[in-house]
Amino acid sequence: MYDPLLYLGFFVIYTILILIFGRHGFDRSENIKDYFIARRSLGLWTSISTFCATWFSAISMLGFTGLIYSNGYSSMLFTTVVWFLGAGIMVLAIDRLYDYGAVTVPEFFRIRYESTTIQVISGFVIFISFIVYLVFQIQGFGLVIGKLLNIPYTVGLFLVFLFIIYTTFGGLYSVARTDVLNFVLIMIGTVVAAVLVLDAIGGIRIMHAMVSKRFFLTNEHQQTSPFSPLPEGGWSIVSFISSFFAMTLGISANPQYVIRIFSAKNKKTAYQMISISIILISIAYVALAIVGVGGKLLVPVGSVPHHDEIFPFMMNEFITSPLKGLILISIVAATVSTANSQLLILASSVVYDIYQSFRKNKVSDRALLFHTRWLIVVIATLALLIALTPLQDLIRYTGHVWGMIAATFFFPLFGGLYFPEVHRRNAIFSIIGGFVTYIISLILIPEDFSRYVHPAVPSVIISGILFFIKVRR
């Protein structure tokens, strides 16, 4: 079948399913807490689905495949390993964090440090970081869908805009329900992609045998081993430490995952959610890694201008099975699931953390829900307008968002849980200090050098010093 028609067919089926699944939460939210954390009622498999689906985005799927294509399996040490370490650190927070009964991370700060100021400041930090993050997601979707369906970039943006507005309308109930669908599609899509690539090459043994004979770092024109954790001319241990500061600490304090702890029905569910999710996510990453390495054999060097595009390029050029429609939908599902979670976090930071803190009179639940839904439309429209100018090399920019979260939230969050003597002033200084240092580092550290010293490194250190400095005195 003609490819765009095949993709269009799958896309229409996905749209119908999203419309049905997204309807789930419309009736369920009675108040703003229901809307943002689903009344702390999410069961194990729903929590796992929403955690995993939020974890995968189009940017991470394409970016990860591109990295494996460029550097071989060694990229996994600097991506999946540091990401999973972040999830591991998050486990340390569950027991204490859950007891606070907060709805948002800034609200946890307010309760822990008894300060509305810190809630407002952290609400602003989330807004600034996540609006950028959301724009990247929308742009990633526009680029992929534009290439695969051969439609204008703007139309692609508008499609994701419609999806995320609709799925966010019902709050976390709707987001979680559509995430069940999205997660199933992501898993099927990635595994199908790996199977089709292996089928095109002749099996995993042949692939590894072939790739070990001729694997070049595309930038260096230098042969290396795709299996070496630290290949010559590739990544180094310094880069690993740098990634740890930006990615590991960024993920562990990322509100988009922390909120999944809040929404789990109990602590046990939260623990199981993270543990089982890591196993399932690993399967998807292995599948994507196979696609990346397979790309090295199937795609001639120089066929794509950016390595992020290797996955869609392979789908168009080397995979003939109609099942590739599922792969496209898995990328769409990854974008929708991440973007709607981010939109929800953005809305919670504005309505719950900033707007409510400034209002003297209590607003009724009905009015607050109404305002939140309208705000979601406004924020999504704003992100859509910003996204109209496309950016390349998206995964690099998302790294900065995580770095920013690490620099501002890591110490106030984990330090707040484990060091009861730390005062609110330290937490405020830590957030502001981390934020300012990150911006300065971003400007001052040259782009080539940032691979070794990510802006997150100095900013997390400064944030930590500011957090503890008074205690030491």
Added chain:
Amino acid sequence: MMKKRRTIERKIMISFLIVVLIPCLAVGVSAYWTGYKTYKDERFNEAENRLNNVVTYIKLVEQHYLQGELAEEDAKSLAKKWVLQSDSAILIEDPHVYEKTHESIAPWWVSFLDKQNGKYKRNEETNEMKEQWVVIYHIKKWDWVIVIPFSFSYLSQPLIDIQKNTLLVMILAAIIAVELTIILSHQLSRPLKNLAAFCQQLGKGDVRVKTETEFPLSRKDEIGVLAHAIQEMLDNLEEKKQLEKKMERIERLASMGQMASGIAHEIRNPLAGIKTTTQVISSRLKLDERNLALFQGITSEIDRVDRIITNLMNLSRPREPNARLISAYDVVDQILILLEKENKDKPITFQNRISKEATFYIDLDHFKQIIINLTLNAINAMDVGGTVDFSSCNEGGIFIRDEGRGISIEDIKKIYDPFYTTSSSGSGLGLTMVHQLVLQNKGEIEIHSEEGMGTIFRLYFPTKEGE
């Protein structure tokens, strides 16, 4: 929670979906159909142009041959070369051989070889999904046939490329329409669903505090009107319930009063005999101080029983009220002066904050009795003293508020029952009497109490005759 059948929502949604999706589909399908027709015409024109091109050239060569400028073989060779070069045209030099070819291996257009020149013929075995056509031309001079077969379908790649934007616009329009339909149908039906769920709960007797979402009284549309109507109905029901409760109490008091009156009558006479006998024996015997106190105790207990009997008699045969306009402030003030003098055991403060303009149309003695009983009740409830506050309420009644130990929810239901008391010294008739007198004077009494927080009685009486 009401079982979520979403009937109204579904009805609204399905109707809207039909209304919005049919035009979307109709516009999309007609646009695609128009595109398909144009594409089809183009394919016909293209085939015709190719045929004309080939035929014109062959005729030119033929003319050269006829004019003797070319040998027949050369002319035919040139013509064949030209046909071979042209895209998709087939030259058949001996149509009769083709016609004799076995059906299974013959091309589908063989049966049309003898047809008229330039006519389009369709393979009847094909459907609209993939149509096959042919256009044929006979070169009579050489008995040649030029055949140009061509095909197209609804899903031809070039057609989809042309129509892709139409499809996209249609899909986008459909997504927007469906999303808006779902959201709107939800928004429109939600207040009704909430109201229905609320009524269902009412039916089950669950009258809890209503939120604005469940019971949208602030709405100004029909749903607001419905909510107000339900509210009014609920108020009427509540009023009726209160009235029934009041009637039930009156009847209960009357029957208990009759019974008590019978018992009292039977007890009073022997009690009088016992009292007289006790007094006689006491005067005849030379009693020491200790025994004299015992005898006095007997007499005072007999007096207490007698008072109870008198109260019971009053309860069973209440005096008809002689109502007149009285000043609540003045009456309460007079009573408080008396009670202040008598009450020296505990540090009790009385506050009379009743408005001086507050008047009731009531029997004066009954009102005094009510205030005395309630005040004594308040004093008894305050073990370590406190304040008894009398004040006016906005609706025209008066409050009597104490700082005593309060009454539990379970006890509140029984406080007006005769002989029900939580105090060892009380008779359990004080509040029964208050209640009876209030009802007799067409008044109302309400109580609000919390354990450990004190009790508030609220009294309402008519303010003029006939109210």
